[in-house]
Every structure is written in structure tokens, then in C-alpha cells.
Amino acid sequence: MTATTKATITTTTTTTATGELLRVSGLRKVYGSSGGATEAVRDLTFATRTGEAVCIVGPSGAGKTTLLRCIAGLLPPTSGEVVLEDRPVAGPPEGMAVVFQDYARSLFPWLTVAQNVELPLREKRVAKGERRRLVAESLEAVGLADVPGSYPWQLSGGMQQRVAIARAVAYEPHILLMDEPFAAVDAQTRADLEDLVRSLWTRLGITLLFVTHDIDEAIYLGQRVLVLSSRPTVILEDVAVDLPDERDQLTTRNDPRFQELRTRVYELVQRAKRGHRPASEVTLS
Amino acid sequence: MTSLTAPAAAPGAARETACEAEPPAARLARYGRRLAVLLGLPAVLAAVWWIVSERAENFFFPPLSDILSAFGPTWFDGRIAADLLPSLGRLAAGYLLAVALGVALGVLIGTWPSLRAFAEPVLEFFRAIPPPVMVPILMLFLGIDTLMKVVVIVSGAVWPVLLNTVEGVRGIDRPLRDTARVYRLRPLTRLRTVVLRGASPQIVTGARQALSIAIVLMVISEMFAANNGLGFSIVQFQRGFALPEMWTGIILLGLVGLALSLIFRAVEATVLAWYRGQRRAQRGGNR
Ligand SMILES: Nc1ncnc2c1ncn2[C@@H]1O[C@H](COP(=O)(O)OP(=O)(O)OP(=O)(O)O)[C@@H](O)[C@H]1O
Ligand SMILES: [Mg+2]
Numbered sequence: 117m118t119a120t121t122k123a124t125i126t127t128t129t130t131t132t133a134t135g136e137l138l139r140v141s142g143l144r145k146v147y148g149s150s151g152g153a154t155e156a157v158r159d160l161t162f163a164t165r166t167g168e169a170v171c172i173v174g175p176s177g178a179g180k181t182t183l184l185r186c187i188a189g190l191l192p193p194t195s196g197e198v199v200l201e202d203r204p205v206a207g208p209p210e211g212m213a214v215v216f217q218d219y220a221r222s223l224f225p226w227l228t229v230a231q232n233v234e235l236p237l238r239e240k241r242v243a244k245g246e247r248r249r250l251v252a253e254s255l256e257a258v259g260l261a262d263v264p265g266s267y268p269w270q271l272s273g274g275m276q277q278r279v280a281i282a283r284a285v286a287y288e289p290h291i292l293l294m295d296e297p298f299a300a301v302d303a304q305t306r307a308d309l310e311d312l313v314r315s316l317w318t319r320l321g322i323t324l325l326f327v328t329h330d331i332d333e334a335i336y337l338g339q340r341v342l343v344l345s346s347r348p349t350v351i352l353e354d355v356a357v358d359l360p361d362e363r364d365q366l367t368t369r370n371d372p373r374f375q376e377l378r379t380r381v382y383e384l385v386q387r388a389k390r391g392h393r394p395a396s397e398v399t400l401s
Numbered sequence: 402m403t404s405l406t407a408p409a410a411a412p413g414a415a416r417e418t419a420c421e422a423e424p425p426a427a428r429l430a431r432y433g434r435r436l437a438v439l440l441g442l443p444a445v446l447a448a449v450w451w452i453v454s455e456r457a458e459n460f461f462f463p464p465l466s467d468i469l470s471a472f473g474p475t476w477f478d479g480r481i482a483a484d485l486l487p488s489l490g491r492l493a494a495g496y497l498l499a500v501a502l503g504v505a506l507g508v509l510i511g512t513w514p515s516l517r518a519f520a521e522p523v524l525e526f527f528r529a530i531p532p533p534v535m536v537p538i539l540m541l542f543l544g545i546d547t548l549m550k551v552v553v554i555v556s557g558a559v560w561p562v563l564l565n566t567v568e569g570v571r572g573i574d575r576p577l578r579d580t581a582r583v584y585r586l587r588p589l590t591r592l593r594t595v596v597l598r599g600a601s602p603q604i605v606t607g608a609r610q611a612l613s614i615a616i617v618l619m620v621i622s623e624m625f626a627a628n629n630g631l632g633f634s635i636v637q638f639q640r641g642f643a644l645p646e647m648w649t650g651i652i653l654l655g656l657v658g659l660a661l662s663l664i665f666r667a668v669e670a671t672v673l674a675w676y677r678g679q680r681r682a683q684r685g686g687n688r
Binding site for chain 2: 185188189190207208210212213214216218221223224225226227235236238239240267269270283287335
């Protein structure tokens with residue numbers, strides 16, 4: 117089933133012959149401040165194919181948000197490069213949506229829920245009728261069909277987070293970056309939203325970069341899991357998730373292979389927390 | 402996804418129904434209390450003034466009854482059109498210009514940190530000059546016409562708007578700026594939907610301070626040199642020892658200030674409804 121999906125994707129987005137959509141090479145980010153410099157990201161190199169789902173896990177403070185901000189063109193890297201669809205990223209590129217970790221503060225408090233979702237569509241010059249449909253559908257999909265006229269501050273934290281997700285969904289991006297997007301929702305809603313992201317990914321053929329603290333979630337959603345080391349950050353391991361693309365909350369999570377992967381990633385994250393560095397770097401220094 | 406709809410009842414809607422459930426009699430009583438609180442002190446003060454001044458022999462403090470009976474003849478025989486309206490016109494022109502100029506410059510300075518570092522010392526200097534001292538100087542350049550008075554009002558009222566706008570623009574939350582950039586909002590949309598709305602609480606604060614400054618400068622500029630206006634009339638009455646008439650001018654001035662501040666509050670209530678709601682929610686009002 118994925119073979120057909122992938123075929124349609126390559127025609128809809130510009131890519132190289134290899135099908136590479138995003139390339140991060142030698143990315144380094146040092147935050148400079150009066151109190152001294154913080155090396156948040158030391159050296160990250162990886163690439164994603166068009167339509168791939170990549171999850172990123174790593175200890176708190178590892179620089180996951182920093183990495184996403186660099187990819188989104190919101191933060192200039194200290195050195196290294198991000199290339200998206202064959203163009204070096206210098207500012208936010210077209211066709212990208214981001215769900216920020218600070219979801220609540222990323223909603224415009226002076227706009228209603230529906231207006232928040234609609235604003236990016238207006239700027240994309242989506243026609244009015246189509247805009248209405250997209251707003252209604254995406255709010256429906258996140259279970260907020262009944263509060264389009266409310267303001268974000270009238271909603272609970274979990275509901276605000278779903279508004280931010282609906283805004284990204286309605287935008288129909290080629291590439292979707294999500295930074296711990298389900299942190300504030302309850303377990304049941306979380307499972308529903310995971311399935312929403314999964315179905316969106318298959319339906320629209322988007323490329324997904326998904327940061328999470330939840331190892332199960334990373335394996336359930338991803339085709340690959342990048343495990344980051346602790347700060348200064350490098351890639352500890354790039355774990356391929358060799359599960360079938362057709363996933364389901366019950367069967368996938370009970371799959372013995374799922375359990376194996378989960379143990380593997382869990383051990384890696386534990387090691388990262390203890391300050392373990394990849395062998396290549398250790399021999400270098 | 403049925404499970405998602407359960408927690409989705411809007412707390413805002415819940416609040417509104419709570420208000421509607423109030424019986425009409427209770428609501429009337431609530432409005433009555435508010436009116437009593439609002440008018441109580443003015444009524445008491447007026448009564449005290451009335452009683453104390455009634456038997457006073459002091460020429461400079463005529464009885465309130467004399468003042469009130471002089472009010473109609475003084476103002477309603479043409480002075481409204483000849484003096485009050487020109488004053489209000491100059492006030493409106495100067496004030497609106499000051500707000501527009503202050504917001505425009507404030508957005509520019511607030512957006513570019515280098516421009517701010519460059520302009521800040523100059524701004525602080527000009528702000529420190531008491532606006533009335535500008536009147537004689539501006540008279541030299543601009544004469545005593547309407548233009549001079551409007552410029553006086555602008556030169557004093559622009560600063561609070563400008564400085565507050567700069568703060569407001571700088572204070573817009575980073576996630577909001579990031580969102581605007583990621584979704585590639587065009588510059589004009591960014592200005593209207595993100596910058597101006599985001600800075601609106603501070604802009605309104607600045608505009609409120611500017612309003613009282615503008616009223617003061619309207620009167621003062623007319624007292625220096627004019628051939629009509631509210632300030633001009635008050636000075637004329639005072640020089641002609643028409644004390645009750647002079648007092649009516651002062652009362653009228655107070656009423657004008659009161660009316661303008663009520664209009665301002667009504668505008669503020671609509672422009673900043675979201676801000677009040679958000680503040681209330683953050684203080685733990687609705688969850
Ligand atoms: N604007 C900034 N200025 C200075 N240092 C920063 C800044 N933003 C992040 N850092 C530092 O960079 C490091 C990485 O931060 P980042 O937010 O990217 O981590 P994270 O992996 O997203 O963490 P979490 O999982 O807790 O969200 C941290 O040590 C943080 O203190
Ligand atoms: Mg983070």
C-alpha cells in the first residue's frame with residue numbers, strides 16, 4: 117500500500133533523484149550569552165526521504181527543540197547546513213507546518229479557534245469555501261468541532277494543543293515538524309491523535325519529524341527513531357523501525373518486534389542520559 | 402474519535418449561561434447599586450459645594466446656584482459652536498495625529514533593535530521636556546493659528562503612545578512571532594494581525610495617558626494665544642471678572658474630559674476584550 121502512496125508523493129513535491137527531502141549536515145548550534153556559551157547541538161548529520169516518518173527522542177535539554185528550530189529556519193545554525201527540497205534553509209520554507217512545544221503560547225489569543233486555524237490558509241490564498249472546509253474538517257478531526265467561536269484562553273491545555281495541531285493539519289504541509297505535541301493531552305486522546313497523525317501521514321504523504329519523550333509513541337509513529345545523546349548533542353543511533361506501515365494501537369503495540377524495538381530504544385535513551393557518547397566520537401577525541 | 406468531544410464544552414459558554422440565568426429583578430438591583438456607586442460621590446461633593454457656597458460672600462467663589470444659572474446663557478447662546486467645537490476639533494486632530502504617529506514610530510522602533518538603541522536617548526530627552534514649555538517656542542515658528550495648537554498637542558501626546566508601543570511590540574511572545582514566520586504571514590498581515598494586536602494592551606495604555614495630556618495642552622495652547630476655544634473663554638471671563646461664567650467654563654471642561662474618558666473606555670472594552678478574558682483565565686478564573 118505504501119508503494120502506491122510514495123509514488124504519488126514524489127510527483128507532488130520537488131525532490132532529488134534519490135528521493136531525499138531534507139538533509140541536515142554537520143549541524144552545530146552554540147547559544148551565546150553573557151553568562152557564557154551553551155553548546156546545545158554539537159554535530160548532527162542525517163537525511164530523510166520524501167514521505168518518511170522520523171521520530172526523535174533524547175534526554176531533556178538534549179537540543180531537540182533547537183534542532184527543530186534550525187530545520188524550520190527560525191534559528192540560524194552556528195555551523196553546518198539544513199537543505200530542504202534542494203534549497204538551503206535560510207528562513208521558514210514554503211509548505212512547512214510546525215506544532216511548537218509552547219503550544220499554548222503559539223495561538224493568537226485575540227483570534228478565535230477557527231480564526232487561528234484559518235489565518236495560515238488565508239495567507240496561502242486558499243479560496244474561501246475551501247478554507248471553510250479545511251477549518252471545519254481539521255477541527256472535527258481533533259475533536260474540537262463544537263468550539264470554533266471560542267478563544268484559546270477559554271480552553272483547557274489539552275484543547276489548546278489540539279487547536280495547534282488542527283492548524284498544522286489544515287495547512288496541508290509537505291513537511292510537518294512536531295515538538296512533543298501530545299504532552300498535555302490525556303492517554304485516550306493521545307492515542308486518537310497518534311492515529312490522526314498516522315492517517316494524515318499516509319493520506320497526504322507528508323514527511324514527518326516528530327519529537328517525543330515517549331518511546332512507545334516514537335516507535336508507533338516512526339519508520340526511524342533518531343536517538344540523541346545528551347548535550348552537546350550528536351546522534352547516538354538511528355534505529356530503523358521495521359514494522360509494517362499499517363499500524364493499529366492494539367496489534368502494533370502487542371507485536372513482539374515492537375517490544376524488541378522498545379527495549380532497544382529504551383536502553384539507548386538510558387545510556388544517553390548517563391552521558392554515553394557514540395564510539396566514533398570517543399575514538400576521535 | 403467520539404471520546405474527544407466529551408471534554409470540549411467551552412467554559413466561556415458556561416459563563417454566559419450563568420449570567421443569563423440571573424432573574425431580571427436581581428439584575429436591576431445590580432445596575433442600581435452600580436449607578437449609586439458611580440454617582441454617589443459626585444452628588445455628595447456637589448451638595449457640599451452648593452451648601453458651603455450658598456452663603457459665601459467671597460467674590461471669587463460665587464454660589465453654585467449662580468454658576469449653574471449662568472451655565473445656560475453662557476454656553477447655549479452660540480458659544481458651543483464658537484468655542485467648544487473649535488477646541489474639540491483641534492483636540493481630535495492633535496490627539497489622533499499623536500496616536501497615529503506614536504504607533505507608527507513605535508512599531509518601527511520596536512521592530513528593529515538597532516534603531517531603538519539609536520533613538521532611545523533622543524526619545525528620553527524629548528519626553529523629559531514638559532510639553533507646555535514648547536508652546537512659546539512653537540508660537541515663534543508656527544504663529545498662533547490652529548496649526549500651532551495641533552502641533553503643541555501632538556508634541557506632548559505622542560510620547561506615551563510611542564514609548565508604550567515600543568514596549569508592546571518588543572513584548573510580543575516569541576512563539577507567536579515564530580508561528581507568524583513559519584506560516585509565512587505576509588508583512589501587512591503580520592503588522593495588522595500579530596504586531597498591532599499583540600501590542601494593543603500597551604498601545605491603549607499609552608493612548609489613555611496621551612488623552613489627558615492632549616486635553617491639558619488643548620487648554621494651555623488656547624490660554625497663551627487664541628481668538629476662540631474653551632481655554633480662551635475661561636481666560637476671557639477671568640480677565641473680565643465674570644467669575645460665575647469662568648466657573649461654568651471649568652465645569653464644562655471637566656464634563657468634556659469625563660465624556661472623552663467614557664468614550665475611551667467603551668473603545669477599550671471592545672478592542673481589549675480578549676486581553677481581559679485572557680487575564681481573567683490566567684488568574685484561575687475559568688478552569
Ligand atoms: N535561547 C536560548 N539561549 C540559550 N540557551 C538555550 C536557548 N534555548 C535553549 N538553550 C539551551 O540549549 C539546550 C537545549 O535546549 P532545547 O530546548 O533544544 O532542549 P530539548 O531537547 O528540546 O529539551 P526538552 O526535552 O526539555 O524540551 C538547553 O541546555 C538549553 O538550556
Ligand atoms: Mg524541547
